[in-house]
Amino acid sequence: MKPKAVNQVDSWFSKFEAAPSGCKLQEYTANGVLQGGDIIIGGVFPLHDATDVFNLSFTSKPDDRMCNDRFNIRTYRWMQGMIFTINEINKNRTFLPNITLGYAIYDTCYNIPTAIEDTFALISGQQKFTPNYQCQLNSSLAAVIGASTSTISIMASILGIYHFPQISYFSSIPVLSNKEEFPSFFCTMPSDMFQSKVFVLLVKHFGWKWVGILADDIDYAIQAAQMFRKDVESLGVCIAFSETIPIVKSGEKYLQVVDIIRMSTARVIVAFSCDTNIVPLLEEVVRQNITNRTWLASEGWSTSGPLFIIKKEHTNYWTGTMGLTLPLCDIEGLQEFLFQMNPINAVHDTFITELWEEVFDCLWSPVVQEDNKLHSNMSQFALKEICTGLEDMRTANHSYTDDSNFRVSCNMNNAVHAVAYALHDLQACENGKGPFENGTCANIRDFEPWQLVHYIKKVRFIDQSGNERYFDKNGDVSAIYDIINWQVTDDGIIKFVKVGRYDAKAPPGHELTIREKDLIWNNGELEVPQSVCSENCKPGTRKRVQQGQPICCFDCIPCADGEISNGTECFQCPEDYWSNKRKDWCVLKEVEFLSFYEPLGSVLTLFSILGGIISAATILIFIKFMNTPIV
Numbered sequence: 068m069k070p071k072a073v074n075q076v077d078s079w080f081s082k083f084e085a086a087p088s089g090c091k092l093q094e095y096t097a098n099g100v101l102q103g104g105d106i107i108i109g110g111v112f113p114l115h116d117a118t119d120v121f122n123l124s125f126t127s128k129p130d131d132r133m134c135n136d137r138f139n140i141r142t143y144r145w146m147q148g149m150i151f152t153i154n155e156i157n158k159n160r161t162f163l164p165n166i167t168l169g170y171a172i173y174d175t176c177y178n179i180p181t182a183i184e185d186t187f188a189l190i191s192g193q194q195k196f197t198p199n200y201q202c203q204l205n206s207s208l209a210a211v212i213g214a215s216t217s218t219i220s221i222m223a224s225i226l227g228i229y230h231f232p233q234i235s236y237f238s239s240i241p242v243l244s245n246k247e248e249f250p251s252f253f254c255t256m257p258s259d260m261f262q263s264k265v266f267v268l269l270v271k272h273f274g275w276k277w278v279g280i281l282a283d284d285i286d287y288a289i290q291a292a293q294m295f296r297k298d299v300e301s302l303g304v305c306i307a308f309s310e311t312i313p314i315v316k317s318g319e320k321y322l323q324v325v326d327i328i329r330m331s332t333a334r335v336i337v338a339f340s341c342d343t344n345i346v347p348l349l350e351e352v353v354r355q356n357i358t359n360r361t362w363l364a365s366e367g368w369s370t371s372g373p374l375f376i377i378k379k380e381h382t383n384y385w386t387g388t389m390g391l392t393l394p395l396c397d398i399e400g401l402q403e404f405l406f407q408m409n410p411i412n413a414v415h416d417t418f419i420t421e422l423w424e425e426v427f428d429c430l431w432s433p434v435v436q437e438d439n440k441l442h443s444n445m446s447q448f449a450l451k452e453i454c455t456g457l458e459d460m461r462t463a464n465h466s467y468t469d470d471s472n473f474r475v476s477c478n479m480n481n482a483v484h485a486v487a488y489a490l491h492d493l494q495a496c497e498n499g500k501g502p503f504e505n506g507t508c509a510n511i512r513d514f515e516p517w518q519l520v521h522y523i524k525k526v527r528f529i530d531q532s533g534n535e536r537y538f539d540k541n542g543d544v545s546a547i548y549d550i551i552n553w554q555v556t557d558d559g560i561i562k563f564v565k566v567g568r569y570d571a572k573a574p575p576g577h578e579l580t581i582r583e584k585d586l587i588w589n590n591g592e593l594e595v596p597q598s599v600c601s602e603n604c605k606p607g608t609r610k611r612v613q614q615g616q617p618i619c620c621f622d623c624i625p626c627a628d629g630e631i632s633n634g635t636e637c638f639q640c641p642e643d644y645w646s647n648k649r650k651d652w653c654v655l656k657e658v659e660f661l662s663f664y665e666p667l668g669s670v671l672t673l674f675s676i677l678g679g680i681i682s683a684a685t686i687l688i689f690i691k692f693m694n695t696p697i698v
Contacts, residue, residue, distance in 0.1 A: 104169020111213035606651030
């Protein structure tokens with residue numbers, strides 16, 4: 068007889084098997100820029116910001132693409148850099164003979180769900196896809212370039228399952244170097260470990276002892292801030308505050324953080340952030356009129372962050388900012404490529420109209436123009452003109468085509484070339500001398516993604532700047548940073564002035580070089596600003612740490628008599644010595660003699676003489692009457 072519980076289970080399964088059969092596989096659609104080819108290189112870029120999920124009511128089906136309408140021109144330029152590099156490689160018919168490279172590029176919108184959708188779209192080979200399904204018998208996807216933020220690089224876990232190589236041009240979180248967890252991940256962006264190290268060296272170089280830390284509320288920034296704090300505290304530097312910057316806009320949190328900055332005596336603030344997240348915070352700093360702060364900017368916002376919100380009357384808030392940037396390189400032809408683009412000859416680019424509206428301050432569709440008129444309520448609002456597509460990008464004078472900003476684009480260029488050189492080495496393989504089983508080679512038109520990973524690990528090439536590029540055992544590149552200083556030009560515009568360099572390959576102790584004579588600090592000052600919790604104690608006093616405060620916050624207490632100090636602790640003078648008036652030096656005790664001409668000397672002399680006379684008289688009396696009987 069079966070137990071009752073077993074009978075219940077059998078009954079449940081019977082009902083399940085009797086239910087209507089069939090599986091429902093949800094399909095998704097990813098919008099992207101596609102160009103066919105024999106081999107496809109995938110790309111992922113955050114071209115828009117993420118939708119605010121707190122506004123979702125779930126009274127209707129949410130949009131699968133969690134993207135808002137805010138277009139990011141900077142990341143769009145990175146995308147165009149990838150397209151330009153692939154086109155240039157295709158023009159060289161001897162580099163990959165009889166092979167044409169194509170691309171499939173998607174928008175991650177700065178959020179993980181959308182990035183995961185993009186990943187499956189690349190793997191499946193179609194814009195309309197079903198997760199975990201490959202819709203082409205022979206997938207032509209070779210590698211994926213991206214993503215741009217370290218949190219979104221969670222897609223590396225998915226690509227790692229299928230052994231697809233992924234080369235990021237901007238992700239820098241150190242955990243991505245773990246090859247056990249991310250076996251096919253590579254990066255042309257230096258690890259955050261080096262950014263933290265450079266900031267520690269800067270704090271040490273300028274003698275700052277009291278600093279604040281800001282970090283985006285994501286793994287990339289939090290880990291970088293933790294490494295910085297650990298290393299800088301070992302140098303005796305104290306942390307005034309350590310706060311997170313929300314990645315989902317929160318006015319309450321911005322007010323809280325800025326209030327802490329305003330009340331703190333720390334004059335140096337290290338900020339690990341990216342432009343999208345830190346701009347609302349910096350706007351609040353301006354509103355609260357907080358000046359006389361020296362900002363140390365991480366690479367994520369040092370050349371892009373608040374530039375579009377800085378007005379000429381606000382430049383004093385940011386003058387003197389120091390930042391880390393990637394070295395500039397000369398990508399020949401890229402600027403001209405950007406100049407020649409327009410919506411008429413780039414019909415496959417679904418994002419270019421947004422670029423056009425942003426750069427030329429026009430509206431692409433007459434329908435949108437009419438909608439704008441309706442919402443203006445006949446106010447004095449000036450209606451935008453209609454975009455024609457014939458506007459000249461050369462006359463726009465926009466940061467989009469400014470070749471002084473081609474820094475991340477250099478990383479992008481190196482990432483695409485790493486894939487191309489790996490494909491070149493794969494194609495050049497000779498049977499019998501190959502790296503795979505029995506000396507075999509991979510077929511350039513039908514290879515497995517893990518075979519390309521083998522070649523990327525060993526790839527070496529010379530980049531646009533003439534530097535040799537290769538990946539170490541962790542898939543990382545050697546760190547090189549330019550140190551820049553924000554300075555104001557005569558016409559009131561912020562410019563970036565290179566004032567130093569960090570090279571991880573330099574001899575120990577010489578990694579960081581700074582040209583202090585080129586530095587300009589807050590309000591145009593030339594003197595290095597000080598940032599201390601308490602001023603150093605003067606000689607003759609000692610430090611007493613304030614209760615509940617870090618060791619850098621102290622009061623200065625005078626030493627006791629007979630003690631001296633160098634401003635830190637009090638020390639007892641030797642036995643024959645005494646402290647001077649300032650109590651900063653021990654001096655030999657003076658031997659004092661009593662003079663007969665001093666009042667005290669005269670009195671004592673008189674008493675001594677009287678005492679002698681009385682003693683002598685007493686003795687004489689005893690001698691004269693010594694035979695007289697005592698009555």
